[in-house]
Amino acid sequence: xxxxxxxxxxxxxxxxxxxxxxxxxxxxxxxxxxxxxxxxxxxxxxxxxxxxxxxxxxxxxxxxxxxxxxxxxxxxxxxxxxxxxxxxxxxxxxxxxxxxxxxxxxxxxxxxxxxxxxxxxxxxxxxx
Numbered sequence: 001x002x003x004x005x006x007x008x009x010x011x012x013x014x015x016x017x018x019x020x021x022x023x024x025x026x027x028x029x030x031x032x033x034x035x036x037x038x039x040x041x042x043x044x045x046x047x048x049x050x051x052x053x054x055x056x057x058x059x060x061x062x063x064x065x066x067x068x069x070x071x072x073x074x075x076x077x078x079x080x081x082x083x084x085x086x087x088x089x090x091x092x093x094x095x096x097x098x099x100x101x102x103x104x105x106x107x108x109x110x111x112x113x114x115x116x117x118x119x120x121x122x123x124x125x126x127x128x
Contacts, residue, residue, distance in 0.1 A: 008119060012112055019108045023101045030097035034090040041086040045079050 052075050059065050 004119075008115060012115065015108060015111060019104050023104055026097050026100050026104075030094055033093055037086055037090055037093075041082055045082060048075060048078065 052071060055071070056068055059068055
């Protein structure tokens with residue numbers, strides 16, 4: 001009887017470890033995607049800002065300032081939109097990852113429930 005309990009415990013522990021490893025891998029992959037997305041967005045925006053600052057450095061009078069002002073406002077708007085869009089995409093990817101991890105946990109509980117049900121069904125027979 002102890003061997004049976006021990007075997008079930010080892011089996012459930014192995015399943016839990018496998019599920020934890022898969023969940024960790026999913027979380028790490030999500031982290032990589034999110035950081036990559038943020039770095040790509042920041043790099044793009046830094047390049048756009050440097051180009052604008054190069055253009056702004058050439059302004060020498062009020063007329064030049066009047067022509068570059070709308071470009072600066074447009075750049076600020078684009079920066080805000082791109083960063084907001086990147087954050088929305090990161091949140092979407094994170095939600096998908098959380099759903100996948102939730103499915104792993106659900107499968108783990110279902111498998112454990114099936115094992116307990118099988119063991120419970122065998123218990124009355126073993127007692128006889």
